[in-house]
Amino acid sequence: MATNEQSVLQFFPSTTSLTAKVHPVVIFNICDCYVRRPDQAERVIGTLLGSVSADGTVDIRNSYAVPHNESSDQVALDIDYHHNMLLSHQKVNPKEVIVGWYSTGFGVRAGSALIHDFYSREVQNPIHMTVDTGFTNGEASIKAFVTVNLSLRDQQLAAQFQEIPLDLRMVEAERVGFDILKTRMVEKVPNDLEGMETSMERLLALIDDIYKYVEDVVEGRVVPDNKIGRFVSDTIASIPKVEPAAFDKLINDTLQDHLLLLYLSSLARTQLSLSEKLNTAAQIL
Amino acid sequence: MANPTVLSFLQVAAATEEVAPPLRVVQIEGLVILKIIKHCKEFSPALVTGQLLGLDVGSVLEVTNCFPFPIRDEEEEIEADGANYQLEMMRCLREVNVDNNTVGWYQSTLLGSFQTVELIETFMNYQENIKRCVCIIYDPSRSNQGVLALKALKLSDAFMDLYRNNNFSGEKLREKNLSWVDIFEEIPIKVSNSALVSAFMTELEADTPVTQCDYDRLQLSTNPFLERNVEFLIECMDDLSMEQQKFQFYYRNLSRQQAQQQTWLQKRRTENMARKAAGEEPLPEDDPTNPIFKPVPEPSRLDSYLITNQISNYCNQINGVAGQSFSRLYLTKALHEN
Incomplete structure (x- = not known):
């Protein structure tokens, strides 16, 4: 082999073990900014704030939109605005630092590399999150990317966006209740007893379901599933004697x-x- | 452009302000709820505040955005800093077309002990600039039980009148027929979401039939919460009895003074009779320089009213939690019997 290691095209970093977790408030904020975007703008972009834990999980907890102008081959970002807003946010919560940036639209676009370059100077290895507000494929796709650099010797040739796993299980939203967050208009915030009632009803329905399933299995109407059986027995065993x-x-x-x-x-x-x-x-x- | 529409909304609001229909409903965006919860929870148990932005449309107050305030320090120079921060934040948010109209503020509370003189003062401050403002209270300690403890409050007009004149004597209160229940008015909350958010949330909702909310609600241990509630209740009761003692003291002083005045008057009268018999000018029947005619200052009833409000709040909470616990206990019992 004539090629020595230096002249090999290589990705850096070659693998990433990053995962991201997003707080529902970020999604809400992005949607709100998108709804309120200026007339001529096609997309909104903004900064993501949060923290990076030791095991490589990026916790995206906050965000703000940054005004920008975009033409075919250049992007003008209001850097002053970005810095002012960052200072303001840090006054409230100094623990939240820049972790990356977001953009609406499906997947990575042409101008994205330029903006990503800017954020790379702000923070090491930023995350790029895309939120498809247009529902391009008929579904709400929210994706997170990091870049890996393609380099030949010391020369950087290109950057490749690589998707990383994004955790969309939003415990915080569940705490508030999806019933409130997913409808257009809720007339009244449920009080504690009403909330209890819904929970009880749900639990009862679940027990009924299981009951019916077990009965069906016993009667031989349904092919038994060992997995479900194990879950049922685990549940029953978890009641303390x-x-x-x-x-x-x-x-x-x-x-x-x-x-x-x-x-x-x-x-x-x-x-x-x-x-x-x-x-x-x-x-x- | 979003701006002209916002402006026209504001103009509409300004035009209707002269008629000033009473505030009926506070309509909060889901975004605001999440932002408030995030801010309050991250700093719990420290109490935090923030500003609400939105629109005032007829009898509905729309809260469409909010931003948190940094935790305030006592020093004065930092206070000026806070004002700067507020202006800067408003300016920045306006640039991304967020409604730039303050409609009130939010604050976190611990077990609902929010009925304080500070809250009333803040409210009066806001009220000076904004005709209709609202205070949203969130209790992070209760969210662990699967309750969305959000409340929108305003002060009643009758109370604000009294507060401006700083007159809380028993007579005035009786005249206005104002009891402790009438200090705060709770306004019903509506939650609204944009169609986009609603679409996203429907997509993202997990398939599992059980949510975190249900787990929290079915949690059996409520004792720490109840214990603290009762603790606060007892403290409040102590305060209330202190206030009552103050009043007793006042009434005792008052009646003693009245008795003194009577004896003085009687003495004066007999003296005057004697003078009349002797053919002299009678002395006047009251003497403002005499210390027994100086009115005894009546203690303000504001504190006892506020304490009463807190007590009733704790009672309500205890009732609510106990009610929930009953259902849970019977559920556990039923499970065990099966």
Whole structure:
């Protein structure tokens, strides 16, 4: 082999173990910015803020849009704006640093390399996230990329965008409830008891489903699936074995505690209305 | 352009302001909810605040964006910094076509202990510049139970009148018929999302039938939460009894003074009778220089009203959580029996 190692075309870094995780607020913000974009603009781009953990997971937690102008072969980014906004954000939360940038649209586009170059100077190995607001393939595709450089000897020839896994499981959104976030208009925020009711209903439906499935299997109507069977047995096994007497005591004690608290709080309330009455009476004197 | 439409909305709002229909609904974007939650949660248990931006349309107040305030320090120079930050942020957000109209502020709270004099003062400050503003309260400690603890509040007009004159004597309150329930008005919250967001969220919703929210709700241990609630309740009760003692003291002083005035008057009258009999000029029947005629200052009722509000809030929370726990306990029981 005549070629020595130096003159081989090589990617740097050759492999990436980066994964990204996105906070729902980022998606919401991008959508909002896209809806509010200037008339002539085709896409919006902006900065992603967050943190990088030791195991290479990039946590994207915040974002802001940066105004830009784009023509066929050049991109003008409002760098002053970017820096001002960054300073403002850091005042609130100094732990959030630049982790990359986002753009709306499907996949990587021509101007992307230039913008990516700019962000590479701001931070090492930035992430490029694309959010397809146009639903090009009829689905909401959100992707994250990093670049790997193609170099010959010391000379950099090109950069290649490589997709990295993006975690879209949004626990934060689940906490708020998708029912609220996915509809156009919700008339009322559910209070605690209503929320409990929906959860209970869901649980009941799940139990019914499983019940039906088990029955069908026993009757021989459905081909049994070992996996599901194992899950069911695991679930049942996870109920702790407590002596019935001890369990009753436990439940009853807790019930009593709660009843006591309820009693106490109603007592306090009665006291309040009583004292109000007495106060007004005292005023009349 | 989005700008002219925003402006025309503002003009509409300005035009209707003269009629000023009462504020009925606060309509919050999902984005704002998430932003508030993120900010409040990241800094919990420290209490944080931020500004709400949006539009005032008729009887609906639309909150379309918000930004957080940095945690404030006590020093004065930093305060000027804060104002700068606020202006800078507004300017930047305007550049990307965000509604540039302050409609209020949000703040986090711990177990709903938000009814304080500071909140009222902040509200009055905002009220001076903005006719209709709103305060959104978020309680991060309750979100762990699968509750979206968001509240939109405003001060009632009657209360603001009284507060401006700083008059919280019993007489004035009775005149206005204002009790502690009437200080804060809770405004119903509506949540709206743009079609784009709604499409994305429908796509991204996981297939699993169980969400984090359900897990949180079915969590059996509520004791720490209840314990702290009761702790706060007891503290508030102590405060309230202090306030009551203040009033008792005041009434005792008042009646003692009245008795003193009576004896003085009687003495004066007998003296005057004697003088009349002797053919002299009678002395006047009141003497402003005498210290017993100086009115005893009546303590303000504001504090006791606020404490009462807090107590009722804790009671409500205890009731709510206990109610949830009952259903959970019976559920566990049923599971065990099967």
